Amino acid sequence: MKILRLNHVIDTTGLSRSTVYKYISEGTFPKPISLGERSVGWLESEVMDWLLARIEERDLSSIR
DSSP: OOEEOHHHHHHHHOOOHHHHHHHHHHTOSOOOEEEETTEEEEEHHHHHHHHHHHHHHHHHHHHO
16 A cells, blocks of 8 residues: 655646646545644555546546
């Protein structure tokens, strides 16, 4: 199990900081895990699952 910090999440997804937090508030992106008073991270597996779901949506929409 690996925890990703925000900069790595941004690099991995290509999303901006504000978009990551917008998607979290909409319930469409994995919620962060509190690592301390002013520190959060994301489970790498949840971020990767989110990315794979975006790819699957793309592939299914191109079939239709």
